[in-house]
Every structure is written in C-alpha cells, then in structure tokens.
Amino acid sequence: MLDNPIVNKFSHLKPGDTKFVTDGLRDFFLYKDLGIAEATGGRVLAQLVCANSAPEKGTGWHQHMADFHIVIMLKGWARFMYEDKEHLVAAGDTVHQRPGITHYLFDYSPDMEYLEIVSPADFKTVDVESDVPVPAPTPWKKTA
Numbered sequence: 685m686l687d688n689p690i691v692n693k694f695s696h697l698k699p700g701d702t703k704f705v706t707d708g709l710r711d712f713f714l715y716k717d718l719g720i721a722e723a724t725g726g727r728v729l730a731q732l733v734c735a736n737s738a739p740e741k742g743t744g745w746h747q748h749m750a751d752f753h754i755v756i757m758l759k760g761w762a763r764f765m766y767e768d769k770e771h772l773v774a775a776g777d778t779v780h781q782r783p784g785i786t787h788y789l790f791d792y793s794p795d796m797e798y799l800e801i802v803s804p805a806d807f808k809t810v811d812v813e814s815d816v817p818v819p820a821p822t823p824w825k826k827t828a
Contacts, residue, residue, distance in 0.1 A: 691725025704734065709809060712737045721805035729805035734797040735760070739821035742790035745814040750807035753781040755800055760793035768816045773798075786812055791821040 697719045708715030713733050720730035745765075761774040765788040766781075773779055781787065 689725075691723070691727075693723040695719045695723035704732070706736065708733070710743060712739065720801075724805070726805045727803055729800070729802045729807070731800050732758075732797060733800050735792050735794055738794070738824040739791050742818070742821065743788055745786055745788045745812050745816075747784050747786050747810050747812055748781065748802070748807050749784070749810060750781075750802050750804065751783060752803040753783070753801070753807070755779045755781065755798050758797045758799060760796035762789055762793070762796050762798070763791040763819070763821075764789050765816060765818055770819065786814060788814070788818055790818050794824050 702717050702719070704714035704716045706714060708731075712735070714736045716732040716734075718730040718732065720728050755773065755778070757773050757775050757777045757779075759775050761772060764771045764773060764779075767786055771779070
C-alpha cells in the first residue's frame with residue numbers, strides 16, 4: 685500500500701446509496717460499505733454492521749491484523765470478551781480495539797448496529813485458541 689500514491693477522494697454517501705449485504709466477515713451480520721475504503725485508496729474501512737440472525741456461537745476467539753480499529757455502538761448492545769474480561773458495549777459506547785487484541789463477540793441484541801472503522805481496509809482476521817470461558821448468549825424472544 686505504501687508503494688502507491690496516497691488517495692484522498694471526496695466522498696458523500698446518503699443512506700440509500702448503499703445497501704446492507706451478507707458478504708462480510710460473518711454470516712450472522714449484515715454489512716453496509718460507507719465508501720471510505722475507495723475514497724482513501726484502501727487505507728481506511730468504514731462500515732455499518734448490524735445483526736442478521738440470533739447469536740448461536742458468536743465470532744469465536746480471534747484477532748484482527750489492523751493498525752487501528754474502533755467500534756461505535758449506534759443501536760442495541762453487544763457483549764464481548766476482550767482477553768479475559770467481559771464487556772457490555774451499549775448504544776453510545778466507543779471501543780478502541782488495540783492491534784492484535786484477542787477477543788470474542790458472543791452475544792448481541794436483535795437491533796444491534798455499530799459503526800466500524802479499521803485501517804487498513806483489507807485487514808485480516810486470524811482465529812486463535814483460548815482457555816477463557818465464554819458466557820452463553822441471550823436467546824432472542826420470538827415475536828408473535
């Protein structure tokens with residue numbers, strides 16, 4: 685990436701300009717690209733992530749190979765394990781995931797939606813092992 689000239693395009697997306705899609709990292713989430721990866725030449729990814737189905741196993745223990753990663757919870761909540769500590773991330777909360785932190789998203793509300801900003805845009809995810817126990821997810825209530 686550093687071999688290429690820096691790209692800094694103006695970008696202005698309106699809510700209907702892009703759609704939520706299923707072809708992201710996890711099949712139980714939906715992802716909406718906000719056009720920032722293209723505007724920055726791949727230096728930064730900004731996307732909305734929302735719940736697509738009830739949590740069953742969660743993400744599993746993993747790490748992201750990224751230089752910068754924040755999650756801003758917009759709606760609902762999610763429960764994460766960051767290393768050996770449980771964190772409830774609720775609407776309005778911001779999390780900075782330091783590079784390489786081992787974590788597990790194991791539970792979330794049906795209305796969960798967060799803004800994820802990561803650099804570089806093509807960051808990698810690596811599954812890792814952990815002996816730390818993970819709580820069970822909260823079952824979603826069925827609506828009549």
